[in-house]
Every structure is written in structure tokens, then in C-alpha cells.
Amino acid sequence: MSEEPQNTKKPVPGYVKILAAAAVVVAVLLAVIILLPLLWPAPDEQQACLTAGQNDDEMIKVLYSTRDRGDWNCVGLMAEKILTASASNGHALYLAGEAARAGGDKTREMQHFNQYLSVEAKMNEAFEGAGPATCEFESNTLGYxxxxxxxxxxxxxxxxxxxxxxxxxxxxxxxxxxxxxxxxxxxxxxxxxxxxxxxxxxxxxxxxxxxxxxxxx
The missing domain is CATH 1.20.58 (Methane Monooxygenase Hydroxylase; Chain G, domain 1)
Structure with missing residues (x-):
């Protein structure tokens, strides 16, 4: 008479399963804590972006320095704020579009760029084709x-x-x-x-x- 082979594998203790589940939860929480600030500025950082500069001209200067250090979230927030007061500002339209492009938002990118071209066409007509040669802010406050x-x-x-x-x-x-x-x-x-x-x-x-x-x- 043959005997069934016995299972010699010991069951995993309950506390081990609990510890493993807890480790997974901790890993997920750490990932969220690390990645969330990278995906969107914290409220204090957002406020800092929106209060940079005493007026639009100063904010545009800060806008370019912020772009140069690669903080596209802040660039987008600042540019959108400028556009609420000056919807045809070429610097803000361009950098808002670039910020949207950096964030993978093609719809917003195209909206800002279309608006830029629409305003530029009217300005070009007013200038009779001889508009500013450079977009440097110091010599071109319009941004076109x-x-x-x-x-x-x-x-x-x-x-x-x-x-x-x-x-x-x-x-x-x-x-x-x-x-x-x-x-x-x-x-x-x-x-x-x-x-x-x-x-x-x-x-x-x-x-x-x-x-x-x-x-x-």
C-alpha cells in the first residue's frame, strides 16, 4: 500500500504576511511622498511662483530665470497669471505654451501658440512687416x-x-x-x-x- 507524499513545507506564519503587506504599503507611501512634489509644486511653492515680482514686467524677468533653471511647473503658473491681466503678452503666451509642452499637454500648448500667432499676425500688419528684430525682454516688452x-x-x-x-x-x-x-x-x-x-x-x-x-x- 503506497503512501501519499507528505507536504514538508512549513506554512508562512501570519505575522510574516502582515509584515510583508506593511512593507508594501510603506513603499507605496514613500513613492507618493517623493514623486508628488516633482509632479506639482507644493502650495507654498505655488504661492511663491504667483507672488514673484511686483508687477508684470518684473514677473516676466523672473519668468525667464525660472525657465533657465528648468522649473516648468512654476513657469506655467506665472505665465498663466500674467495672461489673466494681459492676454496678448507674447512672452507669457510663448512660455505658457512651452510649459504645457514640457508637461505633455499638447492641447494647452496649441491653444497658447495659436493665440500667439493670431496676435502676431495683427502686430505684423500694424508694423507693416517690420517688427522687432529680437525677443529679448529688455528691448522688446511685447514679446513678439x-x-x-x-x-x-x-x-x-x-x-x-x-x-x-x-x-x-x-x-x-x-x-x-x-x-x-x-x-x-x-x-x-x-x-x-x-x-x-x-x-x-x-x-x-x-x-x-x-x-x-x-x-x-
Missing amino acids: CPQRTGWIAYLMARNNFQTGRDSTNGQIRETFLKRAIARLDLSVEKHPQPFTAEDPKRDQLRQEINKELEKRR
């Missing part, structure tokens, strides 16, 4: 200049291309791809000189857009 317009148009062309390429709707694809070409043309028109390392990407982007348009014919 050809190089910035060219850069924004390039970023918008890239976003439009990605939207058109990824759409499964033929009409939407074609609309956004053609919009990407128009934005890219504007970018080159406003700033034909190289954007340093980014400039080869404009040529590459045009090739990719044309390739996608050829697929649809």
Missing part, C-alpha cells in the same frame, strides 16, 4: 519677434503632422497634414536661418509630411 514666431510655427507644424499621421479619418489626416505644411512654410518665412541643432529637423519634417500626403493620393 520673427525668430520666436518661426520656432512656434515649427512646433505647431510638428504637432499637426503627428495628429494627421495618427488619425484614422482620411479627411482629418489630410486637413492636419496640409496645416502642418502651412505652419512649416510660415516657420521658414519668419526665420529662414538655422535653429542650430533643430534646423535639420525642419527639412526632415517636410519630407515626412510630403511622404504621408503621397500615401493618401
Whole structure:
């Protein structure tokens, strides 16, 4: 008569299971504590961002220094505050768009950049095509200049291309791809000189857009 093999494995004590579960909970809490400040400024930090500078001009100066140190959350908060008082401020529109881009919010990015181009077109008409040559705040308080317009148009062309390429709707694809070409043309028109390392990407982007348009014919 054969005997069933006996299970010699000892059961895990209850207190060990409790300790393991507690360790998991502690690890999750630590992760939240560490990551939350990185994802969004604490209330005190938000208040510090919103109270920087005694007026819009001073805040814009702080805005650029904050951008230079890479604090995009604070840049976004400050830029949005400036825009509540001055909706057409080119410095704030541009940096609000860049802050949204850094945070992966493409919708907000495009809203701010579209507003920038809308105001810039009216200013360009008023200046009869001879607007400020640089966007340096010290010499250009409005915040609009050809190089910035060219850069924004390039970023918008890239976003439009990605939207058109990824759409499964033929009409939407074609609309956004053609919009990407128009934005890219504007970018080159406003700033034909190289954007340093980014400039080869404009040529590459045009090739990719044309390739996608050829697929649809």
C-alpha cells in the first residue's frame, strides 16, 4: 500500500504576511511622498511662483530665470497669471505654451501658440512687416519677434503632422497634414536661418509630411 507524499513545507506564519503587506504599503507611501512634489509644486511653492515680482514686467524677468533653471511647473503658473491681466503678452503666451509642452499637454500648448500667432499676425500688419528684430525682454516688452514666431510655427507644424499621421479619418489626416505644411512654410518665412541643432529637423519634417500626403493620393 503506497503512501501519499507528505507536504514538508512549513506554512508562512501570519505575522510574516502582515509584515510583508506593511512593507508594501510603506513603499507605496514613500513613492507618493517623493514623486508628488516633482509632479506639482507644493502650495507654498505655488504661492511663491504667483507672488514673484511686483508687477508684470518684473514677473516676466523672473519668468525667464525660472525657465533657465528648468522649473516648468512654476513657469506655467506665472505665465498663466500674467495672461489673466494681459492676454496678448507674447512672452507669457510663448512660455505658457512651452510649459504645457514640457508637461505633455499638447492641447494647452496649441491653444497658447495659436493665440500667439493670431496676435502676431495683427502686430505684423500694424508694423507693416517690420517688427522687432529680437525677443529679448529688455528691448522688446511685447514679446513678439520673427525668430520666436518661426520656432512656434515649427512646433505647431510638428504637432499637426503627428495628429494627421495618427488619425484614422482620411479627411482629418489630410486637413492636419496640409496645416502642418502651412505652419512649416510660415516657420521658414519668419526665420529662414538655422535653429542650430533643430534646423535639420525642419527639412526632415517636410519630407515626412510630403511622404504621408503621397500615401493618401
